[in-house]
Amino acid sequence: MRTVALCPNPKRDSELKYTKEALDILREKGFTCILTYPFETDAPTDGLGIPFLPLVDAVEQADLLITLGGDGTILRVAPHAARHQCPILAVNVGHLGFICDLEMDEVPLIEKLSDEAWKIERRMMLDVSVRREGRVIYNTLALNEAVVNKGAVSRVVNLGVDINGQRMLYLRGDGLIAATATGSTGYSRSAGGPVMSPKIRGIIMTPVCPMNLPIGSWVLEAEDVLTIESLEKNYISGFLSVDGGRAFSLHRGDTVELRCSKFETQLLRLKGRGFFDEYERKMGTGGVQHEK
Helix, strand or coil: CCEEEEEECCCCCCCCHHHHHHHHHHHHCCCEEEECCCCCCCCCCCCCCCCECCHHHHHHHCCEEEEEECHHHHHHHHHHHHHCCCCEEEEECCCCCCCCCEEHHHHHHHHHHHHCCCEEEEEEEEEEEEEECCEEEEEEEECCEEEEECCCCCCCEEEEEEECCEEEEEEEECEEEEECCHHHHCHHHHCCCCCCCCCCCEEEEEEECCCCCCCCCEEEECCCCEEEEECCCCCEEEEEEECCCCCEEEECCCEEEEEEEEEEEEEEECCCCCHHHHHHHHCCCCCCCCCC
């Protein structure tokens, strides 16, 4: 592990304070560094004295990607990093940062990289596809969840839900969440879904405000294939949002297919704190802990 890509979210680390701190440590330890950003931005690319590369090129060349932002930054870069088997070390410069390993005051721990005093935690991802008239017209990866919903319009959606090709239920409500164990602490939890250890491989299926079903979730095996069909009569019949990204418009008759991906997000861990310790510290038994 000799080449490290620093990936700050310029909306969080606006003056690159923590990025510069990390860069100084990495340089001192003899690492080669490059700069990238999690999205297109007009933020400066030449102020740190290291080469700048677009994200897709950076993860291809780097042995490690260090994000400096929040969980949203991780979700943004995870598909690219996973496809190139590039581990992610995440520094929380955001709000909650539940997936992140380091907090802002723990940046000096980056020096432990040179001692190989770390471990890799592998997280299951979902392969998400949209089929229209038999053709795949959209495909991406999800680390947290994929959501089919009604969008901002005040109405319900009608969905048919198949598991392994067999129609299991009809859902009339605000939508349906398909989450990984990593995403179990996010939107799915807010909708009443279970919290699962991120080591568990499976798909959590959680309805959002169902009108015709008891409130509850289903936990599917990792080998199961979940298919969500739009049963709306309108041409634009709903929206698909993956890891909080830009919504994809679903047309009447479209199907969303979700399965366990062959790609995994590799999270590099420098601290020995476990998942449930982190859950209690950041989420708390009394609810989400707010930023001071």
